[in-house]
Amino acid sequence: MMTQIETTVHYDNGFGDEEDYMIQEDEWDRDMLLDPAWEKQQRKTFTAWCNSHLRKAETQIENIEDDFRNGLKLMLLLEIISGERLPKPDRGKMRFHKIANVNKALDFITSKGVKLVSIGAEETSAKEGLLLWCQRKTAPYRNVNVQNFHISWKDGLAFCALIHRHRPDLIDYAKLNKDDPMGNLNLAFEIAEKHLDIPKMLDAEDIINTPKPDERAIMTYVSCFYHAFAGAEQAETAANRICKVLDVNQENEKLMEEYERLASELLEWIRRTTPWLENRAAEKTMVEMQRKLEDFRDYRRMHKPPKVQEKCQLEISFNTLQTKLRISNRPAFMPSEGKMVSDIASAWQGLEGAEKGYEEWLLTEIRRLERLDHLAEKFCQKATTHETWASGKELILSQKDYETATLTEVRALLRKHEAFESDLAAHQDRVEQIAAIAQELNELDYHGVASVNKRCQSICDLWDQLGTLTQKRREALERTEKLLETIDQLFLEFAKRSAPFNNWMEGAMEDLQDMFIVHTIDEVQSLISAHEQFKATLPEADGERQAILGIHNEVQKISQSYGIKANLLNLYSTITTEELLAKWDKVKKLVPQREGSLQEELARQHTNERLRRLFATQANLIGPWIQTRMEEIGHCSLGVGGTLEDQMTQLKQFEHIIVTYKPNIDKLEGDHQHIQESLVFDNKHTNYTMEHIRVGWELLLTTIARTINEIETQILTRDAKGISQEQMHEFRSSFNHFDRKKHGAMDTDDFRACLISMGYDLGEVEFARIMMLVDPSATGMVSFQSFIDFMTRETADTDTAEQVVASFRILAADKPYILVEELRRELPPDQAEYCILRMPRYSGPGGSAGALDYTAFSTALYGESDL
Numbered sequence: 001m002m003t004q005i006e007t008t009v010h011y012d013n014g015f016g017d018e019e020d021y022m023i024q025e026d027e028w029d030r031d032m033l034l035d036p037a038w039e040k041q042q043r044k045t046f047t048a049w050c051n052s053h054l055r056k057a058e059t060q061i062e063n064i065e066d067d068f069r070n071g072l073k074l075m076l077l078l079e080i081i082s083g084e085r086l087p088k089p090d091r092g093k094m095r096f097h098k099i100a101n102v103n104k105a106l107d108f109i110t111s112k113g114v115k116l117v118s119i120g121a122e123e124t125s126a127k128e129g130l131l132l133w134c135q136r137k138t139a140p141y142r143n144v145n146v147q148n149f150h151i152s153w154k155d156g157l158a159f160c161a162l163i164h165r166h167r168p169d170l171i172d173y174a175k176l177n178k179d180d181p182m183g184n185l186n187l188a189f190e191i192a193e194k195h196l197d198i199p200k201m202l203d204a205e206d207i208i209n210t211p212k213p214d215e216r217a218i219m220t221y222v223s224c225f226y227h228a229f230a231g232a233e234q235a236e237t238a239a240n241r242i243c244k245v246l247d248v249n250q251e252n253e254k255l256m257e258e259y260e261r262l263a264s265e266l267l268e269w270i271r272r273t274t275p276w277l278e279n280r281a282a283e284k285t286m287v288e289m290q291r292k293l294e295d296f297r298d299y300r301r302m303h304k305p306p307k308v309q310e311k312c313q314l315e316i317s318f319n320t321l322q323t324k325l326r327i328s329n330r331p332a333f334m335p336s337e338g339k340m341v342s343d344i345a346s347a348w349q350g351l352e353g354a355e356k357g358y359e360e361w362l363l364t365e366i367r368r369l370e371r372l373d374h375l376a377e378k379f380c381q382k383a384t385t386h387e388t389w390a391s392g393k394e395l396i397l398s399q400k401d402y403e404t405a406t407l408t409e410v411r412a413l414l415r416k417h418e419a420f421e422s423d424l425a426a427h428q429d430r431v432e433q434i435a436a437i438a439q440e441l442n443e444l445d446y447h448g449v450a451s452v453n454k455r456c457q458s459i460c461d462l463w464d465q466l467g468t469l470t471q472k473r474r475e476a477l478e479r480t481e482k483l484l485e486t487i488d489q490l491f492l493e494f495a496k497r498s499a500p501f502n503n504w505m506e507g508a509m510e511d512l513q514d515m516f517i518v519h520t521i522d523e524v525q526s527l528i529s530a531h532e533q534f535k536a537t538l539p540e541a542d543g544e545r546q547a548i549l550g551i552h553n554e555v556q557k558i559s560q561s562y563g564i565k566a567n568l569l570n571l572y573s574t575i576t577t578e579e580l581l582a583k584w585d586k587v588k589k590l591v592p593q594r595e596g597s598l599q600e601e602l603a604r605q606h607t608n609e610r611l612r613r614l615f616a617t618q619a620n621l622i623g624p625w626i627q628t629r630m631e632e633i634g635h636c637s638l639g640v641g642g643t644l645e646d647q648m649t650q651l652k653q654f655e656h657i658i659v660t661y662k663p664n665i666d667k668l669e670g671d672h673q674h675i676q677e678s679l680v681f682d683n684k685h686t687n688y689t690m691e692h693i694r695v696g697w698e699l700l701l702t703t704i705a706r707t708i709n710e711i712e713t714q715i716l717t718r719d720a721k722g723i724s725q726e727q728m729h730e731f732r733s734s735f736n737h738f739d740r741k742k743h744g745a746m747d748t749d750d751f752r753a754c755l756i757s758m759g760y761d762l763g764e765v766e767f768a769r770i771m772m773l774v775d776p777s778a779t780g781m782v783s784f785q786s787f788i789d790f791m792t793r794e795t796a797d798t799d800t801a802e803q804v805v806a807s808f809r810i811l812a813a814d815k816p817y818i819l820v821e822e823l824r825r826e827l828p829p830d831q832a833e834y835c836i837l838r839m840p841r842y843s844g845p846g847g848s849a850g851a852l853d854y855t856a857f858s859t860a861l862y863g864e865s866d867l
Contacts, residue, residue, distance in 0.1 A: 196228050
């Protein structure tokens with residue numbers, strides 16, 4: 001339907017001036033009164049008009065004078081028009097009965113303030129109003145110039161324009177011809193009768209062949225168009241209002257369903273993930289723990305960030321939905337139990353609580369397992385060395401060779417045993433070290449502790465047995481010693497000097513082959529320094545070697561002098577010169593090997609230091625960059641210098657800058673991964689950890705998204721409530737001025753001062769009422785969104801449940817209920833079915849079958865009933 005024109009349009013009447021036109025009017029009126037056809041036209045028009053109402057009672061009239069003579073049909077006509085009951089008519093056929101009925105009809109007309117004589121101001125006003133309505137409706141149409149109710153209608157285009165304006169589907173106005181008045185008039189009359197239920201009151205020939213068509217006849221006929229279309233427009237207006245309300249409701253329901261779905265999915269993910277993060281069951285091996293660390297790294301980099309965005313978007317969607325509900329006077333959305341934003345925040349807090357110590361626990365466990373592996377390897381090395389030394393000693397100690405030996409041989413056996421005891425005492429410390437390592441492996445819950453304990457127990461048992469056998473053999477040799485007096489002091493000196501030197505070399509070889517684990521350059525430098533100190537003792541040791549070798553050479557000389565065989569020296573010592581020389585050569589080879597290992601470790605630590613510096617350089621740039629962006633966003637959100645659209649544009653630019661900065665975060669993640677893979681756990685060059693950067697980055701993404709949503713909400717509120725940009729600036733300026741602590745909220749006293757500055761006359765009762773609106777949770781703080789909601793409620797108009805009820809009442813023809821077929825006739829199909837599905841049955845008086853209660857339905861839309 002074309003938009004209604006609301007301005008009065010004045011047209012040229014076709015005459016030179018107003019005086020000429022008035023003269024022509026008088027001539028037409030005189031001719032019309034003298035023309036018998038005029039009275040005929042009057043009768044025909046009035047008869048058709050009466051029949052258009054009487055047919056509702058399934059009757060009609062043929063002749064006005066005859067059919068209205070007894071007053072019965074006249075009274076019936078008045079009842080149909082007014083919708084009221086007249087006094088009971090007289091049914092007699094006498095003349096006074098007929099006069100009585102006519103008088104009852106005339107009395108009823110008089111009681112309604114209708115004057116039956118002359119043309120008063122009321123009738124003139126109604127005529128002007130109807131003429132103005134016609135002018136407005138036909139103003140856009142070519143060749144139509146409505147100035148009166150006679151000649152302006154002769155070509156039929158004005159009738160066709162009225163029909164096309166309200167029902168363009170019935171007439172193709174572009175095809176009409178001004179030079180075909182007969183066709184235009186007949187077309188309009190036929191369509192009006194067939195489709196608009198307006199009876200044919202006029203004849204095209206009468207209108208065309210009369211210089212001035214009958215004004216009252218045309219007014220009567222045009223008034224039928226007015227009543228037909230006025231009711232349709234009112235119904236259409238009511239239907240449009242209802243459609244608008246239902247559109248809002250359906251959109252809100254979709255948003256609610258989407259929120260419920262996203263909340264369920266996010267809570268389910270949190271429910272599945274939290275137990276995994278809470279699980280502190282350590283694995284038995286380094287490989288398995290490294291796999292756990294990799295899984296956690298994937299979680300932080302790939303799985304959690306999308307969920308952070310989902311949580312943020314869920315909060316934004318919830319806030320947007322609540323804003324839309326507030327500005328459309330709908331009740332606030334209450335999600336299903338357990339799916340409130342606070343419930344999601346609580347579950348998220350539990351997730352982050354479980355996550356907080358998980359990575360630290362993983363790294364601690366990896367360090368523990370690394371130490372366990374080192375201790376286990378050290379245990380195996382020392383145990384193997386000791387077991388090699390102890391191999392065969394039990395058999396030697398169990399021999400009774402002293403029983404058949406000579407005195408010299410016995411004495412030699414005794415000295416040899418003393419040397420063994422010295423050697424045994426030297427190994428006491430090593431056995432204790434093995435036991436201590438085994439004990440530490442037990443305390444650290446080493447996965448191979450059973451085999452360690454078994455091996456350690458075997459070593460200890462053998463050690464105890466060797467001690468017992470040593471004591472028994474010594475006692476036996478000492479008993480024999482009294483019988484043996486000759487002893488070779490030279491051999492004894494060799495044994496005494498060779499044994500400590502041998503022990504020194506074994507200790508040196510063990511230290512040179514000892515495993516080491518360090519984490520810093522200083523620790524490596526400490527080991528290198530200790531190695532250099534060891535190298536400084538080598539000349540002294542070499543001197544001892546030469547002294548022992550001198551004793552060996554002296555023994556050889558004496559043996560040759562006295563004919564003693566060289567192999568007899570084995571009786572006085574468990575160590576041969578060849579063994580000492582072989583061990584010395586091994587020590588000399590191990591020294592450069594140890595030095596090379598330490599240099600390799602020093603190079604590795606320098607590499608780790610470069611990794612630390614590389615990470616620190618980037619982190620020291622990214623951390624302040626994130627802080628700067630946060631400050632810029634905060635400054636933009638508080639700005640009042642430009643429009644909300646300007647703020648939105650700036651925030652979108654910030655968002656683009658942040659998104660394009662993401663590769664820097666990813667690169668830092670890669671460097672952090674290299675550091676962890678190199679088992680570097682400290683960095684003195686920066687105060688930023690990867691976790692600091694991650695938290696700051698996630699907070700930055702959340703803040704920009706929430707700030708954009710706040711501005712969008714303000715724009716939505718402004719547009720929906722009709723708030724001007726100047727008003728929004730005034731609200732923001734006032735809020736910023738009284739947000740003295742710059743926390744994004746005003747306390748109670750600042751809020752009161754803000755209202756007073758804006759012209760509110762506040763008593764205690766009124767202020768308490770306002771605080772209940774802006775701070776329903778009684779936190780003592782008023783956020784900007786709550787402030788904006790309050791100010792928009794104070795300054796803007798909104799639709800109400802009463803307005804929707806009134807619209808439904810129009811569609812229901814003033815009935816207190818509405819029928820299914822009426823909804824389907826007046827509303828679009830999807831919205832009609834929406835109402836039918838949700839509207840309760842009408843249970844009030846006078847309802848028919850299938851009647852629906854539109855009042856209860858409308859109040860439910862605004863949260864004013866329990867439906």
